[in-house]
Amino acid sequence: MKSKKNIIIEWILFLVVFFIVWSHVNVVVSNSMYPVMKRGDLVVVENAYWEFNPEDVEVGDIVVYKAHWPLSGNRIDYILQINNKTLAVYSGDKTKPVIHRVIEKVNIDGSYYIITKGDNNPIYDPELVSLEQIKQRVITINGNPLIIPYVGYISIYLKKYIWVFLPLIIIWMIYDYIKDKIKNIKR
Numbered sequence: 001m002k003s004k005k006n007i008i009i010e011w012i013l014f015l016v017v018f019f020i021v022w023s024h025v026n027v028v029v030s031n032s033m034y035p036v037m038k039r040g041d042l043v044v045v046e047n048a049y050w051e052f053n054p055e056d057v058e059v060g061d062i063v064v065y066k067a068h069w070p071l072s073g074n075r076i077d078y079i080l081q082i083n084n085k086t087l088a089v090y091s092g093d094k095t096k097p098v099i100h101r102v103i104e105k106v107n108i109d110g111s112y113y114i115i116t117k118g119d120n121n122p123i124y125d126p127e128l129v130s131l132e133q134i135k136q137r138v139i140t141i142n143g144n145p146l147i148i149p150y151v152g153y154i155s156i157y158l159k160k161y162i163w164v165f166l167p168l169i170i171i172w173m174i175y176d177y178i179k180d181k182i183k184n185i186k187r
Contacts, residue, residue, distance in 0.1 A: 033118050111130070
């Protein structure tokens with residue numbers, strides 16, 4: 001029988017490994033990058049500023065960035081025309097992670113920005129993305145992104161049906177607690 005100290009150590013190790021692994025994967029939630037990646041795929045990523053410098057991002061890289069454009073409540077600061085593309089610069093706290101390919105890298109007054117597009121989308125993203133918005137870059141092997149198919153559906157369903165899973169987890173914890181109490185009483 002394991003001691004409480006060993007159980008605590010095992011849980012701490014599990015959580016450390018879980019968070020290290022989880023910080024290096026991202027779930028694809030749409031088909032905007034189809035056929036390269038599909039909804040429900042898990043992509044392996046490296047983290048900005050720890051494992052790569054966003055300034056090193058090149059055209060063709062697939063990045064995860066904090067996008068303002070799919071959400072309301074953000075403000076358009078100004079609109080630019082760059083290489084026949086109309087792009088907006090947004091401000092606001094509401095962002096959503098988007099996984100898209102870098103199609104262009106531009107220098108504006110000494111600062112670099114990127115223009116992104118989903119491979120399956122007919123047009124580029126409407127936001128001019130600053131390097132500070134880039135959070136992750138998809139790891140590729142021989143030009144192919146490192147993908148674990150379908151595993152991301154677990155996360156998608158957990159978020160969508162949390163109201164089902166949370167009570168089940170609580171009931172399981174209560175059951176486990178009562179079972180241990182009964183076992184201790186019988187001793």
